[in-house]
Amino acid sequence: MLRVEGITQIFGGLTALENVSFSVAPRSITGIIGPNGAGKTTLFNIVTGLYTQTHGKVYLGEKNISFFEPEVLARLGLVRTFQNVELFGQMSVLENVMVGLHTKSKSGIFSCALKLPGQIKEEKMVREKARNWLEFTGLTDLADVAACNLPFGKGRLLEISRAMAVEPQIILMDEPAAGLNSRETAVLAELIRKIQDLGMTIVLVEHDMELVMDVCESIIVLNLGKKLAHGTPREIQENPAVIAAYLGED
């Protein structure tokens, strides 16, 4: 599904990622763990086209997407959420999700300004689909609230709803449980499984070990920009190098 090959990222003198390769199976949930500064977010930024890697390639299925722009990747079905929640703060919760449906509609600037019949129909479809995604994530009651007024945990859910609206093949989540309490984390775990049931592939960067071990089928460990290990949750927990470098630190 997703394959990265020999990714290296150098920022000035700092090597944030060094020759990282792995692949993610379709419909799987893959965790990426590692201490702060390991390069997890940088890896997401490269895969989603926000950064240009120094070396290495990225494939989506058979397609080489190494230097694709984020907006093109969205159309190919690759989306993400952000570690520092990136909502459209001035817009309502519903409108945020409607932006997620941008690629599912095509009215141009003129048919929008003139409210042509096709645009009105499309707008109705978009609104309805957006409502369905809010129902999926349980945010229906907050549809008309401005996104900047949402409690933090709901903001994380909104980011997921918005990403789901793109109807992606693969969704990358950057620390979706950060800042959530244990009840919210449990809801999140449930939601992640529900997303997998829809046939989507999930890659999860996360510090919450309980969540990672619970939902992930496969885990990649990054440390200081290098891949340290890749295996099932059990294999990772028993891997001496991982224990020494990472789990031992906590």
Next chain:
Amino acid sequence: MIKEKRQILIFALFALIILLVPLFLKGSYFLNVLVFIGINTLLAVALNLLLGYAGQISLGHAAFFGLGAYVSGILTTRFPVDPWLALLIAAMCAAALAFVIGFPILKLKGHYLAMATLGFGIIMYIFFNETVDWTGGPSGLSGIPNLRLGPLIFDNDRNNYYLIWMITLGVMLLSINLSQSRIGRALRAINDSEVAARVMGVNAHILKVQIFTVSAFISAIAGSLYAYTMTFISPTSFGFNFSVELLTMVIIGGLGSIYGSFLGAAILTMLPEFLRVFRDFDIVIYGLMLILITMFMPTGLIGGLETLFKIIIGKIKGSTARNA
């Protein structure tokens, strides 16, 4: 849906008031001011599409206004071109220019974009001044004809008022429609978080170029209307000072609010009339207003009025609830 109905109602009310106003104005002087409020509203709405919706600054918008005025002025005085056709050509020229320069400069962000648009405005200003054979240079271009529509000649304030306000109202309505649509949401998304918008599949760069082009198109229409109304134009109307004035209209009225743009345009058009003593210091006054509004009323006067309105409604509801 209820929100949409309310919006239509507000617009209908606004349009009705605008169209009825001349009936209550006997003296022509204030009608003349209202004509210029119409032109400035058109310009402020155009800039607001770029600045308020998409969050992209332009410090050179007076240049598109000027380009519209000069293309129409030149075509109608030096060639036998129909004024309406000239208006269309002028708007197309401005749009084409905006499209061409928009591609590179809208890749820039923040200060860099401000500098690039500032530079563009200055270059165009020099151009209006120096191409004397075409523009008449600093002494201006005179003898521009009025617009006509059948037997109707737009050579007096009343006719101009209806002409300009019909166009301005039309553009306001289209802009309001746009804001509630797929494209409007995408623009506002770019304004809030460009990175997130792109990840959602919004082609931010193309969309910015598009709205910049539309904004230039509308500004040039305003320029043509200005030229036909004044019948005389000179470069001083299209310099940096006026770009700042436009920016002030949009910001004090309220970023992203179409009625705010009207409010901003109305205030800044009338201000010099009231503050004649400050004539040469008007740019200082605009600067002060900008500082005060951004500090104390970040959503502009419209936002401030809305808050006030809500507080009053709340108070009324509160007291009726207590009385009940």
